[in-house]
Amino acid sequence: MTISIIKPKALLIFGVLFGALSLSACGFALRGTPSDTVAPIAASATQVGLSLENNQAAHALKRPLTTRLQMLGVQAHDMASDNANLANTAKNSITVNNLRFRRYELIGVLTEVRVVLFADVRYQIGGKSITQPIQVERSYQYNEASVTTVDSQGNKAHAWLYDNLAERIAEQYHALAKDTAADSTAPNTP
DSSP states (O other): OOOOOOHHHHHHHHHHHHHHHHHHHTTOOOOOOGEEEOOOOGGGSEEEEEEEOOOOHHHHHHHHHHHHHTTTTTEEETTTTTTHHHHHHHHOOEEEEEEEEEEEEEOOSEEEEEEEEEEEEEETTTTEEEEEEEEEEEEEEEEETTSOOHHHHHHHHHHHHHHHHHHHHHHEEEEEEEEHHHHHSSSSOO
């Protein structure tokens, strides 16, 4: 009886297959997966009214915020224009005020830019109201000595900041709604 020697190519293929299968088995998941993998919140918190200022920055934030809330299983309605759903969203609302950018520059041949987006966010969930200031920031560099002196990364940074702020607001609403649901289902013990 002879013992066959495994060829190096077959061993390599086996190793790659084993690595791929073990990666999927360890709980690896992509970000932005469907909302069925998100921890559930109370049914009363799945409808929320959005109240944003009437300016360019707030309009740029509205779409990513609505998308992020939908990813978490929450339907968002504009409180200013959607009066039909006002009764459903009266208990739950997200109000974003004082949305502003601040830009810091360290000027030299290679300019370091830090852009910060600030907002005052008020969450009202089931009669409880919580106000929190939120900030997100992004840093980048550009070379003023280059042929084009236009700061092309600035617009990309603004879009990233809107998306990141929307994600933080949606995640905080989801966490607060989950905590409120847990508080309301907890037994009252003296």
